[in-house]
Amino acid sequence: MARKRLDLTFPPRQSLKPVIYHLVKDYDLVPNILRAQIHPAQEGRMVLEVTGPKEAFQAGVAFLEEQGLTVSEAASDIVLDDERCVDCGLCTAVCKPDALTLDPDTQKLRFDKDKCVYCEACVIACPRRAISLTF
Ligand code: SF4
Ligand code: SF4
Known part of the structure; x- marks a missing residue:
């Protein structure tokens, strides 16, 4: 299969x-x-x-x-670089399926792989280049 x-x-x-x-x-x-x-x-x-x-x-x-x-x-996963990410939340604003969100308690970025449609919008939006796609 x-x-x-x-x-x-x-x-x-x-x-x-x-x-x-x-x-x-x-x-x-x-x-x-x-x-x-x-x-x-x-x-x-x-x-x-x-x-x-x-x-x-x-x-x-x-x-x-x-x-x-x-x-x-097509891309099969996204990779978040924790060293680069500053949890600014900019990527969450362009993530329409809400795969990227900020944890309301910790304000840390969270990624839900099951919701991601690999649109690449977050890759473009991140000013720190903390997100990349893998194939
Ligand atoms: S835009 Fe980049 S630096 Fe900001 S929360 Fe998203 S991944 Fe982290
Ligand atoms: S690739 Fe698209 S759907 Fe997946 S986390 Fe980034 S913005 Fe959200």
């Missing part, structure tokens, strides 16, 4: 085609959309977690590439 996060880039001509539907119907894969920015006739981005049998996973990725999508592995 394979389970991976994929970063998809849709060319404008494919932006409204139901390619994710085909992953389910034709390849028996289970996609979970973590993030998507899709607009008609524009390049789109999507971060997807895909689960399914290994062979089906590889065939599904090949199908996406045949459709003209660029497929790469």
